[in-house]
Amino acid sequence: MHIALYGRQFGIQFRPFANKLLDRLRNNSIFISMYKPFYLFMKDEAGLDPEPEKLFTSHKDLEMKPDFIFSIGGDGTILETINIVRNSGIPVMGINSGKLGFLASISGVDTDMAIDALLSGKYSIEKRSLLELVSAGNTFGDFPFALNEFTLQKKDSTMITIQAWLNDNFLNSYWADGLIISTPTGSTAYSLSVGGPLLTSDIRGIIISPIAPHNLTVRPIVIPDNNNIRLKVNSRNSEFLLSMDYRSAILPSETEIILKISDFNISLVRLDHQDFYTTLRSKLMWGADKRN
Numbered sequence: 236m237h238i239a240l241y242g243r244q245f246g247i248q249f250r251p252f253a254n255k256l257l258d259r260l261r262n263n264s265i266f267i268s269m270y271k272p273f274y275l276f277m278k279d280e281a282g283l284d285p286e287p288e289k290l291f292t293s294h295k296d297l298e299m300k301p302d303f304i305f306s307i308g309g310d311g312t313i314l315e316t317i318n319i320v321r322n323s324g325i326p327v328m329g330i331n332s333g334k335l336g337f338l339a340s341i342s343g344v345d346t347d348m349a350i351d352a353l354l355s356g357k358y359s360i361e362k363r364s365l366l367e368l369v370s371a372g373n374t375f376g377d378f379p380f381a382l383n384e385f386t387l388q389k390k391d392s393t394m395i396t397i398q399a400w401l402n403d404n405f406l407n408s409y410w411a412d413g414l415i416i417s418t419p420t421g422s423t424a425y426s427l428s429v430g431g432p433l434l435t436s437d438i439r440g441i442i443i444s445p446i447a448p449h450n451l452t453v454r455p456i457v458i459p460d461n462n463n464i465r466l467k468v469n470s471r472n473s474e475f476l477l478s479m480d481y482r483s484a485i486l487p488s489e490t491e492i493i494l495k496i497s498d499f500n501i502s503l504v505r506l507d508h509q510d511f512y513t514t515l516r517s518k519l520m521w522g523a524d525k526r527n
Contacts, residue, residue: 236354239268239297239325240287241316242307244276245332252343253307254283256330259350261286268301270319294321301325303353303504309333310424314480317365317382317501326360328353328504337423337518340509349506357507361436362500363420364460370493374477374484380497383421386446386478387492388413390485393471394449400465401458410449413476416464416494417442423519431455435511441496466492 238260245253260267269277269287277283291297300323306316307330316327329339330346341349352358368379389395389412397414399406417426419434422442427433431444432455441462444455458464468475470488477486515521 237266237301239301239304240307241270241304241319242273243312249332249343250281252346256346257285259347294319303328305330306339307332309336310338311481313338314382318378321378322499324502326502326504335518340514352506359505361503361505363436363503364418364500365497366416366418366494367497369495370491371486375479375482381479382501383424383480384415384417384426385494386413386415386425387466387468388476390472390474390476395468395470395475398467401462409445411445411447413446415444415446432457460496464494
């Protein structure tokens with residue numbers, strides 16, 4: 236088996252789990268590829284000796300396709316890992332070295348169990364849709380895809396107007412601080428914080444959620460994901476902010492933004508004992524009695 240490791244820096248509390256993870260991989264004769272900056276952090280700052288068979292710095296270095304890629308960090312790290320995986324189909328398993336971690340749901344203490352599950356085939360692969368930016372030139376380089384959301388936001392204190400069309404059918408003029416266009420995966424991220432609905436990953440939908448709308452009757456809406464979404468911003472300011480997951484760019488007003496569901500999916504590993512509703516109860520503390 237071949238496993239690639241991608242990650243950021245992690246705190247001292249995670250170092251014993253990282254060391255144990257490396258030991259388990261070596262003891263099972265697993266070929267290890269490692270993201271070079273992560274390798275250097277482990278070796279020079281964390282005091283660990285990863286001993287990978289191969290280093291990589293971008294998606295171009297993964298010509299020897301791994302069976303899995305472990306994303307070690309939090310949900311933001313998984314979003315970065317997507318830029319490494321791209322359309323290769325390599326399954327991503329998120330190992331949480333931080334706090335909440337909705338996508339990176341495997342804790343340090345569960346890494347042994349997770350590796351056992353992979354070795355014994357006790358897992359499934361969830362296909363997650365992405366949103367693609369098909370306009371605005373080269374705004375986000377050669378990979379203009381979002382696993383969570385695209386967000387159009389005001390650049391200063393002035394409210395903006397965002398006109399939205401679905402397959403050339405006019406939807407609405409949003410007078411608001413911004414607009415979030417979210418995948419089902421992103422329904423637990425920024426969209427949730429502005430009152431957007433939660434969607435399971437198997438729902439073929441896109442969420443459009445306004446940020447602080449001037450008209451309080453304008454609410455989030457879920458549309459079928461076969462819609463192309465066309466957006467245009469009007470603002471007293473000559474610019475607005477466009478964000479794509481963890482990346483952002485400032486664009487001139489009147490720039491046309493066209494979004495659609497991409498032609499490929501991202502594969503996330505789900506262990507057999509995990510499910511969306513268990514994660515909701517655990518991470519969002521559904522059903523927790525705070526009186527105790």
